[in-house]
Amino acid sequence: MAVRKIRSYPDPILKTPTLRVDVIDEDIKKLVEDMFDTMYAEDGVGLAANQIGEPLRLMVIDTTPKKESPPLKLVLINPELIHAEGTIRYREGCLSFPGLTVEVERYRKVRLKALNLEGEEKEYELEGFPAIVFQHELDHLNGITFIDRVNGLKRRLALEKYYKLQRQRSRG
Template identity: 40%
Template sequence: MSIIPIVTLPDEKTLREVSKPVETVDAQVRKLWDDMLETMYHAPGIGLAAIQIGVPRRLLVIDLSKEDEEKQPLFVANPEITWSSEIQSDYEEGCLSIPEYYEMVTRPAEIRLRYLDRQGEPREMHATGLMATCLQHEIDHLNGVLFIDHISRLKRDRVLKKFQKAQKLGKL
């Protein structure tokens, strides 16, 4: 397994690219998932979409386990939200592609998801709480959407300017 550099702002061109579906879950896809998982654990984070390492494929990994708990990685290919609740929940989100920035985001509290698992088998799951939030956040990445797109334009513009300035000053 390898740790791969994470694409961060101000590289919006890459982060806003819409990812392509995976044809089949094969050894190459599983290797990419393993690399993504190692990269995510190293960062550290709880979710990572393939586009965040510059690969525009509809793949993501999530692990909500705490440091002292056994790892419970979830490998997801070609996710599709088939239902979302009308009830909303707020969660303070952060993103490995937007380091050290957190903001309250409102999303559906529950979702149903259809996807392919690590063996390429079709699966469905019902997610609530942090898992529902994390899945929606990562699926947004696959669609070229960042969590800052869910906040006010003023706040989003400030964040983008901050990262553009840091890049000009050579701090990224």
């Protein structure tokens, strides 16, 4: 178990679509442990493998720390969105954009399928906050960041704020 370095925007791996996981072996299981350790160390609720430099279609989610939703802990390998309905707006943060939050519109309810750590295909229905977390991490796996979901002036202002925060962190 290890805490890994989270890649920060504009690292190119965050804009590169990830590769399917073909074999769930000990290396993948170790990666999943590292992903949970890293996510917990940064007080996150979701993490995609490419955020720690691994270009694989793999994410972990644990909404337990958030009191606003029912507890949910998942390992999703090669996840696919198969149905979505409704919309919801939520102010999201991202471990790859430390300190930045932006309001993003997402689907309110989603159905997805993915492999679990035992290689079994499972379907899940998520609603509200867990659905938001899943979509945020799925975007990462597709080379999309939450800032890509914001247009025009809001996007420019968010990026200016992010770069200002980065400059402050590098000085501090």
